[in-house]
Amino acid sequence: MAAPDLSALRPRLPSPLQPLADERFTRRGVTLLLKRDDLIHEALPGNKWRKLALNLRAARxxxxxxxxxxxxxxxxxxxAAGRLLGFxxxxxxxxxxxAGRPLNPSLAQCAADGMRLVFIDRSTYRHKHEPPTLARILTEARAxxxxxxxxxxxxxxxxxxxTDLGRELHDLADVAAIACGTGGSLAGLAAGLAEGQRALGVPxxxxxxxxxxxxxxxxxAFGAPTANWRLDDRFHAGxxxxxxxxxxxxAEDFEQRHGLPVERLYVAKLLHALTTLTEEGAFPPxxxxxxxxxxxxxxxxAA
Structure with missing residues (x-):
């Protein structure tokens, strides 16, 4: 099978880097820049595009x-990628x-894009990475x-x-910060940064x-971990x-200050962390x- 032509998705790369004037940062001598990965693609924003691109090529x-x-x-x-690229x-x-309940808006969008949804019990889900359990899931899902x-x-x-995310920030930032779910984006971001740059993850x-x-x-991915990143675990909000x-x-105050809609599960926690850390003096002028x-x-x- 041929690999899909990802250029057909027309991603916006590199994503824009926008300065944002916020007195909570400027009074500490810190320049806040927004790396707008949310603008890469309407249906595959941010780290979703970056994490999926090579996998979709490998799927062929x-x-x-x-x-x-x-x-x-x-x-x-x-x-969305399946719908747009035809797999x-x-x-x-x-x-x-x-299973059998009305789909929430998120799952309804998946179904509308052609995804076949398979619901499994939470115990099995916790062990999905184990080869015997994964094999059983694939068989039962006819996949x-x-x-x-x-x-x-x-x-x-x-x-x-x-790693391209880090490369796009060469000579443009001293610290690159990102909210973390499974850690893959931070792992690649840190590896792509230049010498002297640092990465910060907010779980x-x-x-x-x-x-x-x-x-x-x-x-x-690279044979060894890099030493240019750290995590701050204080901002998960539970x-x-x-x-x-x-x-x-x-988040509501940030939106009002800057006219920027703030996604609540990741972005709000990241921006709150950076504001707090700046006020704590974590970043030199x-x-x-x-x-x-x-x-x-x-x-x-929703939760």
């Missing part, structure tokens, strides 16, 4: 099977209790010939695809497990799809701080 037109929760940005991106997609959704992309899209090809899930995952992903009144108020905007508000706002 075969059905693509992947995993996600009921409000997964990743599932929607894979479904079948299968989404394995966490929670067999969802043995599928190309499998992991939850969130993070594998060695995805990490390699995200949106609690648990403290990402450090090991990122090192593993970098080792699989976990994935969780929020607090303070975080909601921050003169720092050029690039915040990677990975998505925009959509139907994923």
């Amino acid at each position: 037109g075969r059905p693509v099977l992947t995993f996600g929760g009921a409000y997964s940005n990743h599932l929607r991106a894979v479904a 079948p997609t299968i989404g394995v959704v966490r929670g067999d209790e969802l 043995d010939d599928s190309y499998v992309v992991p939850e969130g899209g993070s594998n060695s090809l995805a990490v390699q695809g995200c 949106v899930l609690k648990g403290g497990f990402l450090d090991a995952d990122i090192r593993r992903l970098q080792t699989e 976990g994935y799809a969780r929020t607090t009144p303070a975080l909601d108020a921050f 003169g720092t050029r701080l690039a915040a990677v905007i990975t998505g925009r508000p959509g139907p994923e706002t």
Whole structure:
């Protein structure tokens, strides 16, 4: 099978880098820059494009099977890619209790884009990465010939695809910061940066497990982890799809200040973290701080 022609999607690359005047940063001598990865493609914004591009080439037109929760940005991106490029997609959704219920807006969009949805119980889902469990899932989903992309899209090809994000920031930023779900984007971003540049990850899930995952992903992709990144685990607001009144108020205030819609699950936590860290003096005066905007508000706002 031939690899799909990804140029047909007409991605906007490199994504724009926009300075943003915010007195909470300027009074500390920090220049805030927004790396607008959310503008790469209408249906595959941000790190979704970067993580999927090499995987879609590797799939070479075969059905693509992947995993996600009921409000997964990743599932929607894979479904959209299948519709736009003409290959079948299968989404394995966490929670067999969802089967037979009306689809939420996120899953309804997946179905509208042609994705076949398969609901599995949460216990099986937790073990989906184990070869025997994955083989059973593929058989039961009638998808043995599928190309499998992991939850969130993070594998060695995805990490390699995200190195371009770092390369696009050469000579333009001192610190590049990104919200982290599965860690693949940060792993690639850090590897693509130039000497002297640093990467900062803001996990949106609690648990403290990402450090090991990122090192593993970098080792699989490049042979060894890089030493130019760190995580700050304080800003997850209770976990994935969780929020607090303070975080909601921050996001609404940021939108009013700058006229920029703020996606709540990732971007709000990133911007809140950077504002707090700047006020704590974490960045020396003169720092050029690039915040990677990975998505925009959509139907994923429910828990």
